[in-house]
Amino acid sequence: MDAEPMTSVASARRPGAARRVAGRLLIASAMVCVALGAALMLAPSQQRSAAPVVPVAPAAPPAPAPGAQARAAVVGGLPAALPDLAMLIGERETYLRVHPKDARSWAVLGAAYVEQGRRTADAAYYPRAEEALRTSLRTHPTGNADALDGLAALANARRDFPAAREWGEEALKLAPKRWTTYPLLIDAYTGLGDYKAARGTLDKLMALHHAPAVQARAAAVYRDRGWREDAAALLSDAAAGARDPAEQAAYQEQAGQLAWERGDREEALRRFQEAVRLDPDQRAAQAGQGRALAALGRTSEALAAYQAALAKQPLPQYALELGELYESLGLEHAARVQYDLLRARVDSAAAGGADEELLLGRFEADHGDAMDAVERLRAEWERQPGIAVADALGWALHRAGDDEEALKYATIATDKDHGGGVRSALYAYHRGMIEQRLELSGPASRHLQEALRINPYFSPLAVPAARTALARLGEPPDVGLGEEDAGS
Numbered sequence: 001m002d003a004e005p006m007t008s009v010a011s012a013r014r015p016g017a018a019r020r021v022a023g024r025l026l027i028a029s030a031m032v033c034v035a036l037g038a039a040l041m042l043a044p045s046q047q048r049s050a051a052p053v054v055p056v057a058p059a060a061p062p063a064p065a066p067g068a069q070a071r072a073a074v075v076g077g078l079p080a081a082l083p084d085l086a087m088l089i090g091e092r093e094t095y096l097r098v099h100p101k102d103a104r105s106w107a108v109l110g111a112a113y114v115e116q117g118r119r120t121a122d123a124a125y126y127p128r129a130e131e132a133l134r135t136s137l138r139t140h141p142t143g144n145a146d147a148l149d150g151l152a153a154l155a156n157a158r159r160d161f162p163a164a165r166e167w168g169e170e171a172l173k174l175a176p177k178r179w180t181t182y183p184l185l186i187d188a189y190t191g192l193g194d195y196k197a198a199r200g201t202l203d204k205l206m207a208l209h210h211a212p213a214v215q216a217r218a219a220a221v222y223r224d225r226g227w228r229e230d231a232a233a234l235l236s237d238a239a240a241g242a243r244d245p246a247e248q249a250a251y252q253e254q255a256g257q258l259a260w261e262r263g264d265r266e267e268a269l270r271r272f273q274e275a276v277r278l279d280p281d282q283r284a285a286q287a288g289q290g291r292a293l294a295a296l297g298r299t300s301e302a303l304a305a306y307q308a309a310l311a312k313q314p315l316p317q318y319a320l321e322l323g324e325l326y327e328s329l330g331l332e333h334a335a336r337v338q339y340d341l342l343r344a345r346v347d348s349a350a351a352g353g354a355d356e357e358l359l360l361g362r363f364e365a366d367h368g369d370a371m372d373a374v375e376r377l378r379a380e381w382e383r384q385p386g387i388a389v390a391d392a393l394g395w396a397l398h399r400a401g402d403d404e405e406a407l408k409y410a411t412i413a414t415d416k417d418h419g420g421g422v423r424s425a426l427y428a429y430h431r432g433m434i435e436q437r438l439e440l441s442g443p444a445s446r447h448l449q450e451a452l453r454i455n456p457y458f459s460p461l462a463v464p465a466a467r468t469a470l471a472r473l474g475e476p477p478d479v480g481l482g483e484e485d486a487g488s
Contacts (some may be wrong), residue, residue: 029038037168067091079250080282103140111150121313123352145175152184158354161191179209193386212238226421249279264454268292295457316345326462370399425451425458
Protein backbone atom coordinates (compact mmCIF):
# COMPACT_ATOMS: atom_id res chain seq x y z
CA MET A 1 0.00 0.00 0.00
CA ASP A 2 2.86 2.35 0.79
CA ALA A 3 4.91 1.44 -2.27
CA GLU A 4 3.90 4.38 -4.44
CA PRO A 5 4.59 7.10 -1.81
CA MET A 6 7.91 5.51 -0.95
CA THR A 7 8.87 5.43 -4.57
CA SER A 8 8.01 9.10 -4.92
CA VAL A 9 10.12 10.07 -1.93
CA ALA A 10 12.99 7.99 -3.19
CA SER A 11 12.79 9.63 -6.59
CA ALA A 12 12.87 13.05 -5.02
CA ARG A 13 16.10 12.10 -3.29
CA ARG A 14 17.87 10.96 -6.43
CA PRO A 15 20.82 13.04 -7.68
CA GLY A 16 19.56 16.14 -9.63
CA ALA A 17 15.99 15.84 -8.43
CA ALA A 18 16.38 18.80 -6.10
CA ARG A 19 17.76 20.89 -8.94
CA ARG A 20 14.75 20.00 -11.14
CA VAL A 21 12.30 20.97 -8.41
CA ALA A 22 14.05 24.27 -7.88
CA GLY A 23 13.88 24.95 -11.63
CA ARG A 24 10.18 24.36 -11.67
CA LEU A 25 9.74 26.82 -8.77
CA LEU A 26 11.68 29.49 -10.64
CA ILE A 27 9.54 29.03 -13.77
CA ALA A 28 6.33 29.29 -11.74
CA SER A 29 7.56 32.45 -10.06
CA ALA A 30 8.38 34.00 -13.41
CA MET A 31 4.92 33.21 -14.73
CA VAL A 32 3.32 34.86 -11.70
CA CYS A 33 5.41 37.99 -12.29
CA VAL A 34 4.38 38.14 -15.92
CA ALA A 35 0.73 37.80 -14.95
CA LEU A 36 1.02 40.58 -12.36
CA GLY A 37 2.73 42.84 -14.88
CA ALA A 38 0.02 42.26 -17.45
CA ALA A 39 -2.65 43.06 -14.85
CA LEU A 40 -0.90 46.31 -13.95
CA MET A 41 -0.69 47.27 -17.63
CA LEU A 42 -4.36 46.46 -18.22
CA ALA A 43 -5.64 48.45 -15.26
CA PRO A 44 -5.07 51.93 -16.83
CA SER A 45 -6.48 50.69 -20.09
CA GLN A 46 -9.67 49.55 -18.36
CA GLN A 47 -9.94 52.89 -16.63
CA ARG A 48 -9.60 54.73 -19.94
CA SER A 49 -12.25 52.51 -21.56
CA ALA A 50 -14.83 53.92 -19.17
CA ALA A 51 -14.64 57.25 -21.03
CA PRO A 52 -17.13 57.80 -23.91
CA VAL A 53 -16.01 56.32 -27.21
CA VAL A 54 -16.57 58.49 -30.29
CA PRO A 55 -17.91 56.25 -33.09
CA VAL A 56 -16.07 56.32 -36.38
CA ALA A 57 -18.35 57.11 -39.32
CA PRO A 58 -18.56 54.23 -41.79
CA ALA A 59 -16.86 54.75 -45.08
CA ALA A 60 -19.13 56.14 -47.78
CA PRO A 61 -20.20 53.55 -50.36
CA PRO A 62 -18.27 53.77 -53.61
CA ALA A 63 -19.81 55.97 -56.26
CA PRO A 64 -21.65 54.03 -58.95
CA ALA A 65 -19.78 53.43 -62.17
CA PRO A 66 -20.58 55.79 -65.05
CA GLY A 67 -23.94 54.95 -66.49
CA ALA A 68 -24.74 52.42 -63.73
CA GLN A 69 -27.89 54.27 -62.68
CA ALA A 70 -29.09 54.46 -66.27
CA ARG A 71 -28.27 50.80 -66.76
CA ALA A 72 -30.44 49.82 -63.81
CA ALA A 73 -33.26 51.98 -65.18
CA VAL A 74 -32.98 50.66 -68.74
CA VAL A 75 -32.83 47.03 -67.63
CA GLY A 76 -35.82 47.64 -65.36
CA GLY A 77 -37.85 49.38 -68.04
CA LEU A 78 -37.80 52.73 -66.19
CA PRO A 79 -37.22 56.32 -67.36
CA ALA A 80 -33.57 57.37 -67.25
CA ALA A 81 -31.92 60.80 -67.17
CA LEU A 82 -30.40 61.88 -70.47
CA PRO A 83 -26.87 62.56 -69.10
CA ASP A 84 -26.84 59.12 -67.48
CA LEU A 85 -28.07 57.55 -70.70
CA ALA A 86 -25.28 59.21 -72.66
CA MET A 87 -22.70 57.82 -70.19
CA LEU A 88 -24.22 54.37 -70.37
CA ILE A 89 -24.18 54.36 -74.16
CA GLY A 90 -20.57 55.52 -74.31
CA GLU A 91 -19.48 52.99 -71.69
CA ARG A 92 -21.23 50.04 -73.41
CA GLU A 93 -19.94 51.02 -76.84
CA THR A 94 -16.38 51.07 -75.50
CA TYR A 95 -16.82 47.77 -73.68
CA LEU A 96 -18.29 45.98 -76.69
CA ARG A 97 -15.36 46.91 -78.91
CA VAL A 98 -13.29 44.66 -76.66
CA HIS A 99 -16.00 42.10 -75.80
CA PRO A 100 -18.14 41.78 -78.95
CA LYS A 101 -19.62 38.43 -77.87
CA ASP A 102 -21.36 39.76 -74.74
CA ALA A 103 -25.01 39.30 -75.70
CA ARG A 104 -26.38 40.94 -72.57
CA SER A 105 -24.32 44.09 -73.12
CA TRP A 106 -25.59 44.31 -76.69
CA ALA A 107 -29.16 44.09 -75.34
CA VAL A 108 -28.48 46.82 -72.76
CA LEU A 109 -26.97 49.06 -75.44
CA GLY A 110 -29.96 48.49 -77.72
CA ALA A 111 -32.43 49.33 -74.95
CA ALA A 112 -30.44 52.48 -74.12
CA TYR A 113 -30.57 53.57 -77.77
CA VAL A 114 -34.37 53.11 -77.71
CA GLU A 115 -34.72 55.28 -74.62
CA GLN A 116 -32.37 57.92 -76.02
CA GLY A 117 -34.30 58.06 -79.27
CA ARG A 118 -37.60 58.34 -77.43
CA ARG A 119 -36.38 61.07 -75.08
CA THR A 120 -34.75 63.18 -77.80
CA ALA A 121 -37.25 62.48 -80.62
CA ASP A 122 -34.27 61.46 -82.73
CA ALA A 123 -35.37 58.43 -84.74
CA ALA A 124 -31.78 57.94 -85.96
CA TYR A 125 -31.21 56.02 -82.73
CA TYR A 126 -33.76 53.39 -83.71
CA PRO A 127 -31.78 51.65 -86.49
CA ARG A 128 -28.78 51.58 -84.15
CA ALA A 129 -30.98 50.04 -81.46
CA GLU A 130 -32.27 47.41 -83.85
CA GLU A 131 -28.76 46.46 -84.95
CA ALA A 132 -27.57 46.15 -81.33
CA LEU A 133 -30.56 44.06 -80.30
CA ARG A 134 -30.32 41.75 -83.30
CA THR A 135 -26.60 41.36 -82.65
CA SER A 136 -27.51 40.25 -79.14
CA LEU A 137 -29.88 37.66 -80.61
CA ARG A 138 -27.27 36.42 -83.08
CA THR A 139 -24.73 36.11 -80.29
CA HIS A 140 -27.14 34.31 -78.00
CA PRO A 141 -30.09 33.09 -80.10
CA THR A 142 -31.91 31.01 -77.48
CA GLY A 143 -33.37 32.15 -74.17
CA ASN A 144 -32.45 35.79 -74.79
CA ALA A 145 -35.39 37.55 -73.15
CA ASP A 146 -33.32 40.75 -72.76
CA ALA A 147 -33.06 41.20 -76.53
CA LEU A 148 -36.71 40.28 -77.08
CA ASP A 149 -37.83 42.87 -74.52
CA GLY A 150 -35.64 45.45 -76.21
CA LEU A 151 -37.14 44.69 -79.62
CA ALA A 152 -40.64 45.00 -78.17
CA ALA A 153 -39.75 48.38 -76.66
CA LEU A 154 -38.27 49.49 -79.98
CA ALA A 155 -41.41 48.47 -81.87
CA ASN A 156 -43.60 50.41 -79.41
CA ALA A 157 -41.39 53.49 -79.80
CA ARG A 158 -41.81 53.22 -83.57
CA ARG A 159 -45.59 52.73 -83.17
CA ASP A 160 -45.32 49.28 -84.74
CA PHE A 161 -47.72 47.59 -82.34
CA PRO A 162 -48.11 44.27 -84.20
CA ALA A 163 -44.34 43.73 -84.01
CA ALA A 164 -44.30 44.82 -80.35
CA ARG A 165 -46.96 42.25 -79.54
CA GLU A 166 -45.03 39.52 -81.35
CA TRP A 167 -41.71 40.25 -79.61
CA GLY A 168 -43.37 40.71 -76.22
CA GLU A 169 -45.32 37.47 -76.38
CA GLU A 170 -42.19 35.58 -77.42
CA ALA A 171 -40.29 37.07 -74.47
CA LEU A 172 -43.10 36.11 -72.11
CA LYS A 173 -42.97 32.49 -73.24
CA LEU A 174 -39.30 32.38 -72.28
CA ALA A 175 -39.73 34.06 -68.90
CA PRO A 176 -43.35 34.23 -67.66
CA LYS A 177 -42.23 35.75 -64.34
CA ARG A 178 -40.23 38.54 -65.96
CA TRP A 179 -42.35 41.55 -64.99
CA THR A 180 -40.69 44.06 -67.35
CA THR A 181 -42.26 42.35 -70.38
CA TYR A 182 -45.82 42.99 -69.25
CA PRO A 183 -45.82 46.81 -69.64
CA LEU A 184 -44.49 46.41 -73.18
CA LEU A 185 -47.38 44.09 -74.02
CA ILE A 186 -49.91 46.45 -72.44
CA ASP A 187 -48.70 49.23 -74.75
CA ALA A 188 -48.86 46.93 -77.75
CA TYR A 189 -52.38 45.66 -76.98
CA THR A 190 -53.60 49.23 -76.39
CA GLY A 191 -52.17 50.38 -79.71
CA LEU A 192 -53.94 47.50 -81.42
CA GLY A 193 -57.27 48.30 -79.78
CA ASP A 194 -57.26 45.02 -77.80
CA TYR A 195 -58.32 46.57 -74.50
CA LYS A 196 -59.44 43.27 -73.02
CA ALA A 197 -55.95 41.83 -73.47
CA ALA A 198 -54.42 45.02 -72.05
CA ARG A 199 -56.54 44.76 -68.90
CA GLY A 200 -55.80 41.05 -68.49
CA THR A 201 -52.08 41.67 -68.86
CA LEU A 202 -52.25 44.43 -66.27
CA ASP A 203 -53.94 42.06 -63.80
CA LYS A 204 -51.09 39.58 -64.23
CA LEU A 205 -48.50 42.33 -63.84
CA MET A 206 -50.04 43.63 -60.62
CA ALA A 207 -50.14 40.11 -59.17
CA LEU A 208 -46.48 39.63 -60.08
CA HIS A 209 -44.79 42.88 -59.08
CA HIS A 210 -45.40 45.95 -56.91
CA ALA A 211 -43.48 49.11 -57.76
CA PRO A 212 -44.12 52.73 -58.81
CA ALA A 213 -43.63 51.71 -62.44
CA VAL A 214 -46.49 49.23 -62.13
CA GLN A 215 -48.72 51.87 -60.53
CA ALA A 216 -48.01 54.25 -63.41
CA ARG A 217 -48.81 51.56 -65.96
CA ALA A 218 -52.05 50.75 -64.17
CA ALA A 219 -52.93 54.46 -64.20
CA ALA A 220 -52.61 54.54 -67.99
CA VAL A 221 -54.99 51.58 -68.34
CA TYR A 222 -57.44 53.12 -65.88
CA ARG A 223 -57.32 56.39 -67.81
CA ASP A 224 -58.27 54.53 -70.99
CA ARG A 225 -61.23 53.02 -69.16
CA GLY A 226 -62.41 56.44 -67.95
CA TRP A 227 -61.39 55.85 -64.32
CA ARG A 228 -59.63 59.18 -64.03
CA GLU A 229 -59.75 59.58 -60.25
CA ASP A 230 -58.24 56.14 -59.72
CA ALA A 231 -55.60 56.90 -62.35
CA ALA A 232 -54.71 60.21 -60.67
CA ALA A 233 -54.36 58.53 -57.26
CA LEU A 234 -52.07 55.85 -58.68
CA LEU A 235 -49.86 58.43 -60.40
CA SER A 236 -49.53 60.43 -57.19
CA ASP A 237 -48.47 57.27 -55.36
CA ALA A 238 -46.04 56.36 -58.13
CA ALA A 239 -44.40 59.79 -58.06
CA ALA A 240 -44.11 59.65 -54.25
CA GLY A 241 -42.62 56.16 -54.31
CA ALA A 242 -40.09 56.63 -57.12
CA ARG A 243 -36.52 57.24 -55.94
CA ASP A 244 -34.82 58.47 -59.10
CA PRO A 245 -35.60 62.08 -60.15
CA ALA A 246 -36.04 61.12 -63.81
CA GLU A 247 -38.60 58.48 -62.85
CA GLN A 248 -40.40 60.88 -60.50
CA ALA A 249 -40.49 63.49 -63.26
CA ALA A 250 -42.01 61.05 -65.75
CA TYR A 251 -44.87 60.24 -63.37
CA GLN A 252 -45.41 63.91 -62.56
CA GLU A 253 -45.68 64.62 -66.29
CA GLN A 254 -48.29 61.88 -66.68
CA ALA A 255 -50.21 63.29 -63.71
CA GLY A 256 -50.08 66.72 -65.33
CA GLN A 257 -51.43 65.34 -68.58
CA LEU A 258 -54.28 63.69 -66.70
CA ALA A 259 -55.10 66.97 -64.95
CA TRP A 260 -55.01 68.76 -68.31
CA GLU A 261 -57.40 66.28 -69.86
CA ARG A 262 -59.98 67.08 -67.20
CA GLY A 263 -59.51 70.84 -67.66
CA ASP A 264 -57.66 71.58 -64.42
CA ARG A 265 -55.21 74.16 -65.75
CA GLU A 266 -53.60 75.09 -62.43
CA GLU A 267 -53.06 71.52 -61.28
CA ALA A 268 -51.69 70.56 -64.69
CA LEU A 269 -49.24 73.47 -64.66
CA ARG A 270 -48.09 72.64 -61.13
CA ARG A 271 -47.42 69.02 -62.07
CA PHE A 272 -45.60 69.96 -65.27
CA GLN A 273 -43.44 72.49 -63.43
CA GLU A 274 -42.53 69.94 -60.78
CA ALA A 275 -41.56 67.46 -63.49
CA VAL A 276 -39.20 69.99 -65.10
CA ARG A 277 -37.74 70.88 -61.70
CA LEU A 278 -36.94 67.22 -61.07
CA ASP A 279 -35.62 66.59 -64.58
CA PRO A 280 -34.79 69.65 -66.72
CA ASP A 281 -34.74 67.35 -69.77
CA GLN A 282 -38.41 66.42 -69.29
CA ARG A 283 -39.54 68.04 -72.57
CA ALA A 284 -43.01 66.49 -72.55
CA ALA A 285 -43.64 68.44 -69.34
CA GLN A 286 -42.34 71.63 -70.97
CA ALA A 287 -44.79 71.19 -73.83
CA GLY A 288 -47.46 70.50 -71.21
CA GLN A 289 -46.63 73.83 -69.61
CA GLY A 290 -47.25 75.41 -73.00
CA ARG A 291 -50.79 73.95 -73.09
CA ALA A 292 -51.62 74.97 -69.54
CA LEU A 293 -50.13 78.46 -69.83
CA ALA A 294 -52.02 79.12 -73.07
CA ALA A 295 -55.28 78.07 -71.38
CA LEU A 296 -54.49 80.45 -68.50
CA GLY A 297 -54.03 83.33 -70.95
CA ARG A 298 -50.28 83.56 -70.35
CA THR A 299 -49.57 83.45 -74.07
CA SER A 300 -45.96 84.70 -74.16
CA GLU A 301 -44.93 82.15 -71.55
CA ALA A 302 -46.80 79.43 -73.42
CA LEU A 303 -44.97 80.18 -76.65
CA ALA A 304 -41.62 80.14 -74.83
CA ALA A 305 -42.42 76.78 -73.20
CA TYR A 306 -43.31 75.18 -76.53
CA GLN A 307 -40.20 76.58 -78.17
CA ALA A 308 -38.01 75.22 -75.35
CA ALA A 309 -39.55 71.77 -75.73
CA LEU A 310 -39.13 71.77 -79.50
CA ALA A 311 -35.50 72.92 -79.26
CA LYS A 312 -34.49 69.72 -77.44
CA GLN A 313 -37.22 67.24 -78.40
CA PRO A 314 -38.64 68.28 -81.78
CA LEU A 315 -41.67 66.00 -81.77
CA PRO A 316 -44.16 66.61 -84.60
CA GLN A 317 -46.94 66.72 -81.98
CA TYR A 318 -45.38 69.78 -80.31
CA ALA A 319 -45.00 71.51 -83.67
CA LEU A 320 -48.69 70.87 -84.40
CA GLU A 321 -49.78 72.28 -81.04
CA LEU A 322 -47.57 75.35 -81.35
CA GLY A 323 -48.70 75.93 -84.94
CA GLU A 324 -52.35 75.82 -83.89
CA LEU A 325 -51.65 78.23 -81.04
CA TYR A 326 -50.04 80.64 -83.51
CA GLU A 327 -53.00 80.20 -85.86
CA SER A 328 -55.46 80.99 -83.06
CA LEU A 329 -53.54 84.24 -82.50
CA GLY A 330 -53.79 85.16 -86.18
CA LEU A 331 -50.07 84.56 -86.78
CA GLU A 332 -50.46 82.59 -89.99
CA HIS A 333 -46.83 82.77 -91.11
CA ALA A 334 -45.53 81.53 -87.75
CA ALA A 335 -48.08 78.72 -87.89
CA ARG A 336 -46.91 77.65 -91.36
CA VAL A 337 -43.32 77.51 -90.11
CA GLN A 338 -44.37 75.01 -87.46
CA TYR A 339 -46.42 72.98 -89.94
CA ASP A 340 -43.39 72.77 -92.23
CA LEU A 341 -41.33 71.61 -89.27
CA LEU A 342 -43.95 68.97 -88.55
CA ARG A 343 -43.67 67.54 -92.06
CA ALA A 344 -39.87 67.53 -91.86
CA ARG A 345 -39.93 65.73 -88.51
CA VAL A 346 -42.39 63.14 -89.83
CA ASP A 347 -40.04 62.45 -92.75
CA SER A 348 -37.11 62.14 -90.34
CA ALA A 349 -39.05 59.73 -88.13
CA ALA A 350 -39.98 57.62 -91.16
CA ALA A 351 -36.29 57.37 -92.11
CA GLY A 352 -35.67 55.84 -88.68
CA GLY A 353 -38.49 53.34 -89.11
CA ALA A 354 -41.01 55.21 -86.93
CA ASP A 355 -44.69 55.37 -87.88
CA GLU A 356 -46.15 58.89 -87.66
CA GLU A 357 -49.10 58.21 -89.96
CA LEU A 358 -51.62 58.87 -87.18
CA LEU A 359 -50.27 62.34 -86.45
CA LEU A 360 -49.78 63.16 -90.13
CA GLY A 361 -53.33 62.05 -90.89
CA ARG A 362 -54.71 64.27 -88.13
CA PHE A 363 -52.68 67.20 -89.42
CA GLU A 364 -53.73 66.73 -93.04
CA ALA A 365 -57.40 66.46 -92.03
CA ASP A 366 -57.33 69.89 -90.36
CA HIS A 367 -54.65 71.78 -92.26
CA GLY A 368 -53.96 69.99 -95.54
CA ASP A 369 -55.45 67.36 -97.82
CA ALA A 370 -58.42 65.58 -96.17
CA MET A 371 -58.54 62.84 -98.80
CA ASP A 372 -54.86 62.11 -98.24
CA ALA A 373 -55.64 61.92 -94.52
CA VAL A 374 -58.41 59.38 -95.14
CA GLU A 375 -56.12 57.20 -97.23
CA ARG A 376 -53.36 57.24 -94.63
CA LEU A 377 -55.67 56.59 -91.71
CA ARG A 378 -57.55 53.75 -93.43
CA ALA A 379 -54.26 51.94 -93.85
CA GLU A 380 -53.39 52.65 -90.23
CA TRP A 381 -56.77 51.34 -89.06
CA GLU A 382 -56.28 48.11 -90.99
CA ARG A 383 -52.89 47.58 -89.41
CA GLN A 384 -53.50 48.68 -85.82
CA PRO A 385 -57.09 49.68 -85.02
CA GLY A 386 -56.74 51.60 -81.76
CA ILE A 387 -59.17 54.19 -80.40
CA ALA A 388 -56.97 57.14 -81.39
CA VAL A 389 -56.93 55.90 -84.99
CA ALA A 390 -60.73 55.45 -84.97
CA ASP A 391 -61.20 59.06 -83.86
CA ALA A 392 -58.71 60.43 -86.40
CA LEU A 393 -60.19 58.42 -89.28
CA GLY A 394 -63.71 59.49 -88.39
CA TRP A 395 -62.65 63.13 -88.35
CA ALA A 396 -60.77 62.82 -91.65
CA LEU A 397 -63.86 61.29 -93.28
CA HIS A 398 -65.94 64.18 -91.94
CA ARG A 399 -63.51 66.73 -93.35
CA ALA A 400 -63.58 64.87 -96.67
CA GLY A 401 -67.40 65.05 -96.72
CA ASP A 402 -68.34 61.46 -95.83
CA ASP A 403 -70.22 61.98 -92.55
CA GLU A 404 -72.18 58.73 -92.61
CA GLU A 405 -69.03 56.63 -92.45
CA ALA A 406 -67.36 59.21 -90.22
CA LEU A 407 -69.97 58.70 -87.51
CA LYS A 408 -69.23 54.98 -87.42
CA TYR A 409 -65.62 55.57 -86.40
CA ALA A 410 -66.46 58.49 -84.11
CA THR A 411 -68.87 56.19 -82.28
CA ILE A 412 -66.17 53.54 -81.83
CA ALA A 413 -63.88 56.18 -80.34
CA THR A 414 -66.46 57.33 -77.79
CA ASP A 415 -68.52 54.19 -77.12
CA LYS A 416 -67.54 52.45 -73.88
CA ASP A 417 -68.89 49.14 -75.17
CA HIS A 418 -66.23 49.21 -77.91
CA GLY A 419 -63.37 50.18 -75.62
CA GLY A 420 -63.70 53.93 -76.05
CA GLY A 421 -64.05 54.66 -72.36
CA VAL A 422 -61.40 57.38 -72.30
CA ARG A 423 -62.81 60.80 -71.35
CA SER A 424 -61.50 62.83 -74.29
CA ALA A 425 -62.81 66.32 -75.03
CA LEU A 426 -61.37 66.07 -78.55
CA TYR A 427 -63.17 62.81 -79.32
CA ALA A 428 -66.49 64.16 -78.02
CA TYR A 429 -66.01 67.35 -80.06
CA HIS A 430 -65.34 65.39 -83.24
CA ARG A 431 -68.43 63.26 -82.75
CA GLY A 432 -70.59 66.30 -82.00
CA MET A 433 -69.46 68.14 -85.12
CA ILE A 434 -70.12 65.09 -87.29
CA GLU A 435 -73.60 64.74 -85.79
CA GLN A 436 -74.30 68.42 -86.39
CA ARG A 437 -73.47 67.97 -90.07
CA LEU A 438 -75.89 65.02 -90.16
CA GLU A 439 -78.57 67.21 -88.52
CA LEU A 440 -78.67 65.04 -85.42
CA SER A 441 -79.23 68.09 -83.23
CA GLY A 442 -79.80 66.38 -79.87
CA PRO A 443 -76.73 64.11 -79.93
CA ALA A 444 -74.65 66.90 -81.46
CA SER A 445 -75.52 69.32 -78.66
CA ARG A 446 -74.92 66.67 -76.03
CA HIS A 447 -71.47 65.71 -77.30
CA LEU A 448 -70.31 69.27 -77.94
CA GLN A 449 -71.41 70.28 -74.45
CA GLU A 450 -69.67 67.19 -73.07
CA ALA A 451 -66.44 68.19 -74.78
CA LEU A 452 -66.51 71.59 -73.11
CA ARG A 453 -67.39 70.09 -69.75
CA ILE A 454 -64.52 67.61 -69.89
CA ASN A 455 -61.97 70.31 -70.75
CA PRO A 456 -63.09 73.84 -71.73
CA TYR A 457 -59.57 74.58 -73.03
CA PHE A 458 -58.75 71.43 -75.00
CA SER A 459 -57.80 73.21 -78.24
CA PRO A 460 -57.23 76.88 -79.14
CA LEU A 461 -58.93 76.28 -82.51
CA ALA A 462 -61.59 73.66 -81.70
CA VAL A 463 -63.01 75.28 -78.55
CA PRO A 464 -64.24 78.43 -80.38
CA ALA A 465 -65.64 76.19 -83.15
CA ALA A 466 -67.51 74.10 -80.57
CA ARG A 467 -69.01 77.20 -78.96
CA THR A 468 -70.10 78.55 -82.34
CA ALA A 469 -71.71 75.22 -83.24
CA LEU A 470 -73.56 75.11 -79.92
CA ALA A 471 -74.87 78.61 -80.46
CA ARG A 472 -76.30 77.54 -83.82
CA LEU A 473 -77.88 74.45 -82.27
CA GLY A 474 -79.47 76.31 -79.37
CA GLU A 475 -79.38 75.35 -75.69
CA PRO A 476 -78.06 71.77 -75.32
CA PRO A 477 -80.39 69.34 -73.54
CA ASP A 478 -79.51 68.10 -70.05
CA VAL A 479 -80.46 64.49 -70.81
CA GLY A 480 -77.49 62.14 -70.52
CA LEU A 481 -74.97 64.73 -69.36
CA GLY A 482 -75.10 63.72 -65.71
CA GLU A 483 -74.68 60.03 -66.50
CA GLU A 484 -71.79 60.57 -68.86
CA ASP A 485 -69.97 62.90 -66.50
CA ALA A 486 -70.49 60.63 -63.51
CA GLY A 487 -67.47 58.56 -64.47
CA SER A 488 -65.22 61.59 -64.89
